[in-house]
Amino acid sequence: MRQFRYATSQILVHWFSALAIVFLLITGTFILAELPNTPEKVGNLRIHMLIGGFAGLLVLWRFWLRGRHPVPPPVIGHKLARIVRMAMNLGILLLVISGTVLAFQSGAFEAVFGSGSLPADFMEFLPRKVHGILTKVVMGLVALHVAGALYHQFFLRDRLMAHMGIGK
Numbered sequence: 001m002r003q004f005r006y007a008t009s010q011i012l013v014h015w016f017s018a019l020a021i022v023f024l025l026i027t028g029t030f031i032l033a034e035l036p037n038t039p040e041k042v043g044n045l046r047i048h049m050l051i052g053g054f055a056g057l058l059v060l061w062r063f064w065l066r067g068r069h070p071v072p073p074p075v076i077g078h079k080l081a082r083i084v085r086m087a088m089n090l091g092i093l094l095l096v097i098s099g100t101v102l103a104f105q106s107g108a109f110e111a112v113f114g115s116g117s118l119p120a121d122f123m124e125f126l127p128r129k130v131h132g133i134l135t136k137v138v139m140g141l142v143a144l145h146v147a148g149a150l151y152h153q154f155f156l157r158d159r160l161m162a163h164m165g166i167g168k
């Protein structure tokens with residue numbers, strides 16, 4: 001039987017989102033959060049904010065596409081997978097909201113896209129703490145999502161990843 005395959009637009013949006021989220025989680029944790037808030041940090045923050053906003057738009061775009069294309073047939077564990085996916089999408093949207101509120105509240109938005117300066121410490125602001133906790137939650141959910149895909153691919157051998165354009 002021929003494998004189900006998402007529409008090309010859905011596959012592209014999925015892999016661009018994955019790239020953006022993994023990039024933001026890794027560089028945010030190991031570079032951005034470690035840098036002192038000097039003017040040299042502004043360029044890094046600008047990239048983070050732009051890609052972060054773009055990641056949020058991709059989530060909304062994915063929702064929109066999902067309503068317009070066929071859904072895959074149910075597989076083992078699809079209910080759990082759906083819960084993980086929904087939590088991940090919610091987590092990403094909350095990251096964008098908390099990041100945006102933080103950027104305005106701390107003056108970072110003005111510093112990055114205008115002429116102000118960065119705050120002494122982002123941790124003084126509650127949305128920064130929320131943003132930091134959410135990043136850990138989303139990391140866990142991404143790990144579960146990837147583990148589920150690999151479990152199907154290599155243990156159940158049902159070629160589930162072909163849905164997202166990997167293999168046939």
Ligand code: HEM
Pocket residue numbers: 021024025026027028029030032033034035048049051052053055056092095096097098099100102103108122123128131132133135
């Ligand atoms: C999916 C979207 C996003 C992800 C995955 C993400 C990820 C991260 C990560 C991993 C950190 C470091 C957290 C830590 O180690 O405690 C961080 C910090 C930060 N993020 Fe985001 N972020 C996203 C969106 C945004 C957006 C849209 C903005 C602003 C418009 C933003 C602004 C910030 C700021 C200001 C910091 C603090 C940097 C510091 O402490 O020096 N983020 N983000």
